[in-house]
Amino acid sequence: MxxxxxxxxxxxxxxxxxxxxxxxxxxxxxxxxxxxxxxLSVMSLISLxxxxxxxxxxxxxxxxxxxxxxxxxxxxxxxxxxxxxxxxLFSEEKKTGAIELLxxxxxxxxxxxxxxxxxxxxxxxxxxxxxxxxxxxxxxLGEFDVGVFLSGYLGLLMMGAAFAGLGIFVSxxxxxxxxxxxxxxxxxxxxxxxxxxxxxxxxxxxxILKQLSILExxxxxxxxxxxxxxxxxxxxxxxxxxxxxxxxxxxxxxRG
Amino acid sequence: MIEVQxxxxxxxxxxxxxxxxxxxxxxxxxxxxxxxxxxxxxxMRMLTCYTPPSSGSIRILGMDALSDSMKIRRNLGYLPExxxxxxxxxxxxxxxxxxxxxxxxxxxxxxxIERVSSSVGLDDVMGKLVKWLSKGYRQRLGLAxxxxxxxxxxxxxxxxxxxxxxxxxxxxxxxKGLSKNKTxxxxxxxxxxxxxxxxxxxxxxxxxxxxEDTPSNLMAVxxxxxxxxxxxxxxxxxxxxxxxxxxxxxxxKTGASEIDGVAVVTVESLPEVEVRSELARxxxxxxxxxxxxxxxxxxxxxxxxxxxxxxxxxxxxxxxxQNKEVA
Numbered sequence: 333m334x335x336x337x338x339x340x341x342x343x344x345x346x347x348x349x350x351x352x353x354x355x356x357x358x359x360x361x362x363x364x365x366x367x368x369x370x371x372l373s374v375m376s377l378i379s380l381x382x383x384x385x386x387x388x389x390x391x392x393x394x395x396x397x398x399x400x401x402x403x404x405x406x407x408x409x410x411x412x413x414x415x416x417x418x419x420x421l422f423s424e425e426k427k428t429g430a431i432e433l434l435x436x437x438x439x440x441x442x443x444x445x446x447x448x449x450x451x452x453x454x455x456x457x458x459x460x461x462x463x464x465x466x467x468x469x470x471x472x473l474g475e476f477d478v479g480v481f482l483s484g485y486l487g488l489l490m491m492g493a494a495f496a497g498l499g500i501f502v503s504x505x506x507x508x509x510x511x512x513x514x515x516x517x518x519x520x521x522x523x524x525x526x527x528x529x530x531x532x533x534x535x536x537x538x539x540i541l542k543q544l545s546i547l548e549x550x551x552x553x554x555x556x557x558x559x560x561x562x563x564x565x566x567x568x569x570x571x572x573x574x575x576x577x578x579x580x581x582x583x584x585x586x587r588g
Numbered sequence: 589m590i591e592v593q594x595x596x597x598x599x600x601x602x603x604x605x606x607x608x609x610x611x612x613x614x615x616x617x618x619x620x621x622x623x624x625x626x627x628x629x630x631x632m633r634m635l636t637c638y639t640p641p642s643s644g645s646i647r648i649l650g651m652d653a654l655s656d657s658m659k660i661r662r663n664l665g666y667l668p669e670x671x672x673x674x675x676x677x678x679x680x681x682x683x684x685x686x687x688x689x690x691x692x693x694x695x696x697x698x699x700x701i702e703r704v705s706s707s708v709g710l711d712d713v714m715g716k717l718v719k720w721l722s723k724g725y726r727q728r729l730g731l732a733x734x735x736x737x738x739x740x741x742x743x744x745x746x747x748x749x750x751x752x753x754x755x756x757x758x759x760x761x762x763x764k765g766l767s768k769n770k771t772x773x774x775x776x777x778x779x780x781x782x783x784x785x786x787x788x789x790x791x792x793x794x795x796x797x798x799x800e801d802t803p804s805n806l807m808a809v810x811x812x813x814x815x816x817x818x819x820x821x822x823x824x825x826x827x828x829x830x831x832x833x834x835x836x837x838x839x840x841k842t843g844a845s846e847i848d849g850v851a852v853v854t855v856e857s858l859p860e861v862e863v864r865s866e867l868a869r870x871x872x873x874x875x876x877x878x879x880x881x882x883x884x885x886x887x888x889x890x891x892x893x894x895x896x897x898x899x900x901x902x903x904x905x906x907x908x909x910q911n912k913e914v915a
Contacts, residue, residue: 338688342674349676429672433733436636437689438661588599588630588639 335439339447343421344454352420353455356413360406360459367405368466371398372473394476400554402466403484407550410456410492411524415516417455418499419509421448427507431584441581445574449496456492460485480556487553490566491546495520497573504580520546523569589614590635590741590771594644597630597795604630607644608797610790612771614740617763619786619803620775623896627795628775629669632745635773636666648741660741662691665734669745669775671726675719679710679729682718683736690737700736708732708762724755731759735766742766744774748781760785779889789888793896806891813838813856816864819880820871824851830870836861850879 347353375397382389425431434444470476499516506512527545530538542548549562590612597605605627612618622628633639635646637657646653648660674682680701687697705711708728713721721729727750734742747763748756756778764785766772776782782789783803791799791806799806820827824842831840836857843852857863864881871878 335689335691338685341688342685345681346674346676428675429668429670430674431672432633432638432668433666433672434689436638436661436664436666437686438658438691439689440658585639588597588604588633 335437336443336447339439339444340451340454343448343451347417347451347455352416353458356416356455357459357462360409360413361462363409364402364406364463367402368398368463368469371401372469394470394474395480395556398470399476399481399484403481403488403554404550406463407488407491410488410495411520412517413459414452414456414492414495415499415513415520417452418496418503418516419513420503421452421500422503423507423509423512426504427509435581435585441578445500445577445581449493449500449574452496452500453489453493456489456496460488477556480554483553483556483558486558487550490553490563490570491550494546494566494569494573497570497577498523501573501576501580504577504584589649590773591647592635592644593647595631595634595641595646596643597627597634597639598642604795605634605641605792606795608792608795609644610797610800612773612788614771615769616787617766617772617774617785619782619789620773620792621779621782621789621892622775622792626792626896628792629745630795631792632666632743632773632775636664636743637661638666662737663739663741665736665739665742667730667734667742667744667747669749671730673718673726673729673733675717677718678714679705679716679718679721680714682729683732686733686736692737700738704732704735707735709758723750724752727751727755727759731762740770742770742772744772746776747774748776748778756781779887779892783888791892791895798895799891803888807886807888814859814861814863815854815856815884815886816867817843817852817854817880817882817884818867818871818878819850819852821850821877821879822871822874824853827851827853827871827876830874831855831867834863834866834870836863836866852880854884 375392375394378388378392378397382392422431425434435441467476467478467481470481495516498519499512502516502519503509503512506515523544523546525545525547527542527548530541530545533541543565549565552559552562592611593609595605595608596603608631620628620631630639634641634653635648637653637660640654649663651659653660674685677685683701683705684697687700692700705714708731710725710728710732713725718726718729727747731744731747734744744763748759751759760781763772763774774786786803789799789801789803789806790797818827818831828840828842831837831853838856838858841854841856843854855863855867864883868878868881
């Protein structure tokens, strides 16, 4: 793992020296803040109606009305934003030729890929940490299921890691950052909505497509259920794309 | 020490490097010459473990470039041709990153950065962003990153390209200074540079090695003819006709136009025949004034052009010629 920290530090510095991280974090916090405010407003409206109807008041809670929709909406926002974080990680090095120098330093390919991967993941964690005020506000307003909240955030982190792996793999394939972002977003979206085709893909393919769907996998996290198969899916997805990154770098070496 | 044996690199079906072998001794500066597209950069990329060879072997400091790539890279400093740097970094941060990437211990980093920056003359710009550096300073920074960690092997792809004459002189003396305890391989298109700083020269053309020797040996041995310049008070056409007929003369080229009735010509002759005495005798016998007769040494540039323009004789075409002769 020689050089992992050097690459991680460099990428973190690049994220925060350039406007990339600030822009992405700001956009994420603005949009997620809007969703949080909108969900709270809906909760407030329903609460007013519930004052006259005890049946409704027994059925509504902050977890169902605010927490679950919030993490669901945040996952869609991340679907758009993570390709922006990963688009330059290798593309820029390829375009400037710096990859030639990097690959002659005593840094293993795995260290280079993981250094960049964990830097993107660290920015994601900073983004999610920016929403720490939400559970504090909810805790002051009333009761909510902390388990569902934490499980939803774990889902976001797992999904973010999976898309970061995918995005880094795409950035090795092209020198153009815009192409890298576009393909990463396209592939991520495909894995997101792939289960939509399950209804008309036949029984066997329908099951396979549902198993591959990130939307389906995230659902259990939003419900507060941690299943080994969902956790393994995201872990395998991430490791698979990191493996592809290593193979692509090897191919790059052979092609000179 | 660098030992290259039967090095070959294919890109698809094209052999960019075809079975080249050479050895570079420790402490020497070797110039790597060849026209554009000859395979210099590809060879350098294989020597730096950036790309593996299709066949053949590279041993650097006794280690194999394929199986001990990481160990070799710890002992290597490389400056690629286009000096790829991170424009958004400050010079000091960039050198700090290179120190970390090369595994320089944390306690030695500051001293190492100071040592390298002062040796290449970067002290004045340590706080500047890389993107604001002039071409000369970028080149120096590229050289500095290659020197970080004090590697025993330095590989430089066109280190003086784009520099002004003063900077070129500084970088040359720096490279010359490195050779005391390091092995340096550099590629360049500036041939006088090779004569000045290189102990040996490797010339490749179309992926094959065409010459490997010291610059002085190449200039002495590789010339395919002798040349001399003659200035005579005579008509240029008369002089050309006289000298062309002399034994051993291959050609007579007229130089500058006649000034004050003095014709200046360059005579090319067979390498094994000393024609100067015979030419002098012929001129004096005609009653002309012989004002100057001097031998012209071949420059490395002449040798280089000579070697890279040599067309190999295809076996098939030789066979065809023999068939024609038989017919």
